[in-house]
Amino acid sequence: MATTSSTPGSTIDAPIQIETRDGVAVVSVDNPPVNALSRAVRQGLVDAFSTLADDATIDGIVLAATGRTFMAGADIREFNTQPKPPLLPDLVAMIEASPHPTAAAIFGTALGGGLECALACRLRVMTDDARVGLPEVKLGIVPGAGGTQRALRLAGFEATADLVTSGRMVGSSEALELGLVDQVTDGDPVDAAIAALKGHLASANLPESASNRIVSAPAQDLVARLRSKTAAKSRGQIAPMRALDLLEETASLSFEEAVAKDRDLFLELREGNQAKALRHLFMAERTAGRPDDLANVEPRQIKQVGVVGGGLMGSGIGYAALLSGYEVVVVEQDANALERTRERFEALFEGAIKRGRLNKTGRDRLMDHIVLTNNMSDLAETDLVIEAAFEDMDVKRDIFKALDANLRPEAVLASNTSYLDIDMIAQAVHDPSRVLGLHFFSPAHVMRLMEIVRGADTAPDVLASGLAVARKLGKIPVITGVCDGFCGNRILKAYRTVAEFLVEDGASPQDVDAAMTTFGFPMGPFAVQDMAGLEIAYANRRRQGESTDPAERRPQLLERLVESGRLGQKNQKGWYRYQDGERGGRSDPETDAIIQAAAAEEGITRTRFASEEIERRLLAAMVNEGARILQEGIVAHPSDVDLVMVHGYGFPRHRGGPMFFAEQNGFERTLADVAVLHRAYGKGWEPADWLTDAAKNST
Numbered sequence: 001m002a003t004t005s006s007t008p009g010s011t012i013d014a015p016i017q018i019e020t021r022d023g024v025a026v027v028s029v030d031n032p033p034v035n036a037l038s039r040a041v042r043q044g045l046v047d048a049f050s051t052l053a054d055d056a057t058i059d060g061i062v063l064a065a066t067g068r069t070f071m072a073g074a075d076i077r078e079f080n081t082q083p084k085p086p087l088l089p090d091l092v093a094m095i096e097a098s099p100h101p102t103a104a105a106i107f108g109t110a111l112g113g114g115l116e117c118a119l120a121c122r123l124r125v126m127t128d129d130a131r132v133g134l135p136e137v138k139l140g141i142v143p144g145a146g147g148t149q150r151a152l153r154l155a156g157f158e159a160t161a162d163l164v165t166s167g168r169m170v171g172s173s174e175a176l177e178l179g180l181v182d183q184v185t186d187g188d189p190v191d192a193a194i195a196a197l198k199g200h201l202a203s204a205n206l207p208e209s210a211s212n213r214i215v216s217a218p219a220q221d222l223v224a225r226l227r228s229k230t231a232a233k234s235r236g237q238i239a240p241m242r243a244l245d246l247l248e249e250t251a252s253l254s255f256e257e258a259v260a261k262d263r264d265l266f267l268e269l270r271e272g273n274q275a276k277a278l279r280h281l282f283m284a285e286r287t288a289g290r291p292d293d294l295a296n297v298e299p300r301q302i303k304q305v306g307v308v309g310g311g312l313m314g315s316g317i318g319y320a321a322l323l324s325g326y327e328v329v330v331v332e333q334d335a336n337a338l339e340r341t342r343e344r345f346e347a348l349f350e351g352a353i354k355r356g357r358l359n360k361t362g363r364d365r366l367m368d369h370i371v372l373t374n375n376m377s378d379l380a381e382t383d384l385v386i387e388a389a390f391e392d393m394d395v396k397r398d399i400f401k402a403l404d405a406n407l408r409p410e411a412v413l414a415s416n417t418s419y420l421d422i423d424m425i426a427q428a429v430h431d432p433s434r435v436l437g438l439h440f441f442s443p444a445h446v447m448r449l450m451e452i453v454r455g456a457d458t459a460p461d462v463l464a465s466g467l468a469v470a471r472k473l474g475k476i477p478v479i480t481g482v483c484d485g486f487c488g489n490r491i492l493k494a495y496r497t498v499a500e501f502l503v504e505d506g507a508s509p510q511d512v513d514a515a516m517t518t519f520g521f522p523m524g525p526f527a528v529q530d531m532a533g534l535e536i537a538y539a540n541r542r543r544q545g546e547s548t549d550p551a552e553r554r555p556q557l558l559e560r561l562v563e564s565g566r567l568g569q570k571n572q573k574g575w576y577r578y579q580d581g582e583r584g585g586r587s588d589p590e591t592d593a594i595i596q597a598a599a600a601e602e603g604i605t606r607t608r609f610a611s612e613e614i615e616r617r618l619l620a621a622m623v624n625e626g627a628r629i630l631q632e633g634i635v636a637h638p639s640d641v642d643l644v645m646v647h648g649y650g651f652p653r654h655r656g657g658p659m660f661f662a663e664q665n666g667f668e669r670t671l672a673d674v675a676v677l678h679r680a681y682g683k684g685w686e687p688a689d690w691l692t693d694a695a696k697n698s699t
């Protein structure tokens with residue numbers, strides 16, 4: 001370390017420390033885990049800067065942080081209450097107005113309010129592996145403490161619009177190129193910041209404060225281009241477009257006027273439904289899969305992961321495990337299947353190389369950690385095996401018997417089943433307490449959701465091991481109990497059933513899909529089914545059909561489509577007709593004829609449905625099933641349902657998930673919509689007690 005002198009550290013307020021090094025005061029935020037700008041931190045920094053203002057013995061101030069990162073932004077937990085002074089804009093203004101020259105020493109991440117504080121300094125130094133960003137839109141807001149305006153003056157309109165509307169983080173070389181930071185270091189950021197500050201002072205060329213720089217209004221064609229790009233990406237989210245509009249409007253204003261407008265929009269959006277929904281998910285994502293009863297349970301040590309079945313799902317799981325640092329063994333049944341598995345892995349590696357996520361050396365290194373084999377006995381040393389074979393109870397039980405015979409007794413045994421009864425699978429082994437479900441979503445190396453299925457006998461440390469693996473894989477784990485389809489596929493079934501009823505009763509598949517994409521889903525239920533292949537849903541429907549009460553109305557159309565050879569995109573006809581070279585499907589008179597014939601046979605007089613009616617019925621179906629799942633104790637919290645639907649099924653993030661959306665709009669409204677379903681579809685569509693209670697409690 002390049003320190004030549006220092007005075008003992010002094011503490012202004014608990015989360016802030018000041019020490020003097022080399023004649024420079026280093027003000028460090030110490031507020032684990034991510035040095036969020038809580039009220040105490042803001043107060044501590046204000047106190048520090050006002051104390052140091054009168055200190056004639058120092059040459060400058062370095063704004064720094066301890067622990068794992070520079071300040072990662074405002075404290076999101078404080079967003080649900082009125083902010084207490086000192087407010088962030090006042091702190092930022094105070095940093096910029098400091099009579100001493102200032103430098104920020106960035107490492108880890110400088111995000112949101114953290115970057116706004118750094119941008120108020122005269123200089124910024126960042127470590128080469130650090131990242132900076134203004135991720136506010138991801139929380140449904142815009143930067144509210146001058147960050148946009150300072151970035152605009154440092155990096156220009158186009159770069160700032162990109163940063164603010166996407167919320168993406170940028171690495172050190174890009175940040176340097178954009179002018180957001182002045183220097184990148186591979187050493188200690190505080191040492192580098194002190195040296196940079198002193199160097200600039202010695203040569204009397206300290207940069208101007210960002211707010212004093214000149215900004216020019218953007219060209220109209222640039223704004224138009226950014227506007228269409230942002231509209232396409234934000235799909236129903238309001239903050240990105242509002243941010244762009246504001247940026248355009250404020251580019252011709254004085255810094256003070258512009259910052260005041262930023263603040264107004266920040267305050268307006270912060271109170272809005274979208275910001276509340278996004279905050280809800282931010283917190284839910286970080287608290288998911290942490291049940292109280294596992295607080296003191298140690299997971300088992302997992303280093304080597306086995307996967308049985310090298311199909312699309314098994315390869316994706318193996319690949320995800322490999323990328324996260326596990327040794328991986330994939331078992332397939334014969335040489336041909338193994339060859340296809342090898343090809344799948346190669347395609348995954350190639351894809352990553354093409355996208356610049358991996359280089360050839362990285363791939364070769366990863367390949368040293370994977371074994372593809374036909375022998376179950378090669379799983380002998382694995383600590384966890386995930387079975388990803390064909391969705392059939394007998395097949396799965398046979399595999400588990402073989403695992404029982406080949407693995408150490410303490411190894412954890414998991415099934416990736418999406419519907420089947422984990423307890424029945426567990427009965428195939430001597431010790432069912434070592435069995436749980438780890439339900440990945442396809443593609444397994446991309447999708448973040450993982451349902452962790454707790455069987456009746458699953459041991460606490462086995463469950464804790466599943467959660468630890470999920471976290472290491474970067475997944476969002478949601479614990480569910482055993483039931484057909486667990487949480488997600490059970491809700492999907494209710495959703496698809498009502499979607500089909502609506503079409504039987506008079507809507508077109510396009511009407512239904514359009515209503516849901518307007519709501520914010522990336523695709524409607526029929527387009528999704530065509531993409532996945534209709535026969536998967538068909539096989540499931542037949543399996544479940546055996547246990548369905550004959551008094552309940554059953555959807556008819558899927559069966560008829562599959563039985564007339566319509567399998568979806570794979571044979572260019574399903575709910576829609578597909579033509580070579582076209583991404584989306586078109587309506588097909590053949591499908592219409594099948595629908596009309598089915599409705600006529602059932603004696604249904606078809607009528608049109610307004611888009612809002614479609615949306616309300618489909619949401620009511622999801623929420624009511626979510627409520628049943630909650631009342632049965634399959635998941636513990638409404639936010640678990642939200643996470644499952646947002647991360648596994650395309651529910652729009654800015655709506656917060658079905659349960660949050662229902663609560664935000666009043667549970668009584670959903671209860672009334674469920675009553676409509678009950679009247680229209682009869683038995684099986686009664687409102688869940690949980691929902692009835694929630695509606696009662698919220699009035």
Ligand code: CAA
Pocket residue numbers: 033034036072073074075076077088109111112113114135136139142143144145286287
């Ligand atoms: N406020 C409060 N807590 C936060 C937080 C924040 N801004 N950011 C992270 N945390 C907490 C998490 O809840 C988590 O807590 P637990 O350990 O108790 O679960 C912990 O910090 C670690 O977070 P992650 O698990 O996400 O850790 P990570 O290493 O994977 O990621 C991170 C770190 C990149 C900083 C990530 O947490 C992140 O992106 N945080 C959000 C940053 C953000 O959006 N900042 C802008 C806030 S808005 C703003 O600043 C504008 C304004 O002016 C008001």
